[in-house]
Amino acid sequence: MTTETANPTLKEHDMTTNLTAEAAPTASVSPASVSPAALIAQESAHAAHNYHPLEVVVATGDGAWVTDVAGRRYLDCLAAYSAVNFGHSNPVLLAAARAQLGRITLTSRAFYNDQLGPFVTALAELAGKDMVLPMNTGAEAVESGIKVARAWGYRVKGVAPDQANIIVAAGNFHGRTTTIISFSDDESARADFGPFTPGFRTVPYGDAAALEAAIDENTVAVLLEPIQGEAGIVVPPAAYLPAVREITTRHRVLFIADEIQSGLGRTGSTFACDLVGVVPDLYLLGKALGGGIVPVSAVVGNADILGVLHPGEHGSTFGGNPLAAAVGLAVVKMLASGEYQQRATELGARLHAGLSALVGHGVVEVRGVGLWAGIDIDPALAPGRVVCEALLARGVLAKDTHGSTIRLAPPIVVSADDVDWAVEQLRLVLEDLAGAK
Numbered sequence: 001m002t003t004e005t006a007n008p009t010l011k012e013h014d015m016t017t018n019l020t021a022e023a024a025p026t027a028s029v030s031p032a033s034v035s036p037a038a039l040i041a042q043e044s045a046h047a048a049h050n051y052h053p054l055e056v057v058v059a060t061g062d063g064a065w066v067t068d069v070a071g072r073r074y075l076d077c078l079a080a081y082s083a084v085n086f087g088h089s090n091p092v093l094l095a096a097a098r099a100q101l102g103r104i105t106l107t108s109r110a111f112y113n114d115q116l117g118p119f120v121t122a123l124a125e126l127a128g129k130d131m132v133l134p135m136n137t138g139a140e141a142v143e144s145g146i147k148v149a150r151a152w153g154y155r156v157k158g159v160a161p162d163q164a165n166i167i168v169a170a171g172n173f174h175g176r177t178t179t180i181i182s183f184s185d186d187e188s189a190r191a192d193f194g195p196f197t198p199g200f201r202t203v204p205y206g207d208a209a210a211l212e213a214a215i216d217e218n219t220v221a222v223l224l225e226p227i228q229g230e231a232g233i234v235v236p237p238a239a240y241l242p243a244v245r246e247i248t249t250r251h252r253v254l255f256i257a258d259e260i261q262s263g264l265g266r267t268g269s270t271f272a273c274d275l276v277g278v279v280p281d282l283y284l285l286g287k288a289l290g291g292g293i294v295p296v297s298a299v300v301g302n303a304d305i306l307g308v309l310h311p312g313e314h315g316s317t318f319g320g321n322p323l324a325a326a327v328g329l330a331v332v333k334m335l336a337s338g339e340y341q342q343r344a345t346e347l348g349a350r351l352h353a354g355l356s357a358l359v360g361h362g363v364v365e366v367r368g369v370g371l372w373a374g375i376d377i378d379p380a381l382a383p384g385r386v387v388c389e390a391l392l393a394r395g396v397l398a399k400d401t402h403g404s405t406i407r408l409a410p411p412i413v414v415s416a417d418d419v420d421w422a423v424e425q426l427r428l429v430l431e432d433l434a435g436a437k
């Protein structure tokens, strides 16, 4: 069991406080009446096996750290795939949620609520656009973006009925719904889930010429991750996104940037597109927009595009609910200060400097930007999963992808010491694995 092997000295490691800490969160540690093994067995028996979790049972979290049911602490270097950019139990976000919990949490969009207006106004301003379509999960934002692009194609561009196509990139990850997996090239995401939704064309990621060649008169949109997250933090050539912007504008095709993982501070800027001076037509946002508290996602764009939707054509019972809007507004206000983007830039440089020193010592390549790193482990040394298990034993939570890649994406509130400490744990893990060969 991992809980037996985790380093007990971790308890003494400095607790990272949230950047804007005011009051300590009143997290209650669940009583150790049920063993971690029993909790894992319960989940395995009654939760569908669509995940393969590492063997740690988390009970509480604060800042960049989580604590398991046995009281051992771990540095969270996954941050719920960037949903926890602002840290666990962020006091500002918790305060916003608590205040709203005591007022009203759900009205449906059948009525107005007093939180949605301020939230969409602030988010539109942050993105430099004028309209927001609020949803809940990332996949819903992607689905919504696809529907908006198709409706725009038929109603504004004049594409013939049911002929619209959307261009996507090889290696993409945009979620798990039936339409979204229809344009995935990851067989494990698709096998036995067909038939699939037509209307998508896949081109190589990073190749602007191939993308332009795939455009025809029925192309309504190009849908891309500015940095491919699940593919292993793949950063395209610097000229790629500007070229996509130029090509899509010239062909009157919408550029939809899926910033669900890359956006909202992770890369050191509000949007990864900002890093190369690109403004897409639609931003797809999610994850960190809900502050790690509630699912909040959004499509953000201008009224000449989002305005194609009319009442009754699209919706979600929970989308834009007052609790989500209150938390989302608090998130947007935090980002508006620029403090988190600055921190991700500085700590990201530190993380990447530390990781690049491991290349040639069990690491083949490191990619990424800001506090986001994809690390290719030498496959001759160990699979990514084994490295993640060894990191877990040393008190670091990380996640493997595509066999031999691991990704690090700690909450942006992580301290410089913690960043150094995580890199050192990885160095020790690689040294141990090399020694065991």
Ligand SMILES: Cc1ncc(COP(=O)(O)O)c(C=O)c1O
Pocket (backbone or CB within 6 Å): 081, 137, 138, 139, 140, 142, 173, 174, 175, 176, 225, 229, 230, 258, 259, 260, 261, 262, 286, 287
């Ligand atoms: C780029 C991107 N788009 C969409 C999604 C789907 O988000 P969700 O899991 O909230 O549906 C993810 C999830 O990892 C993602 O990374």
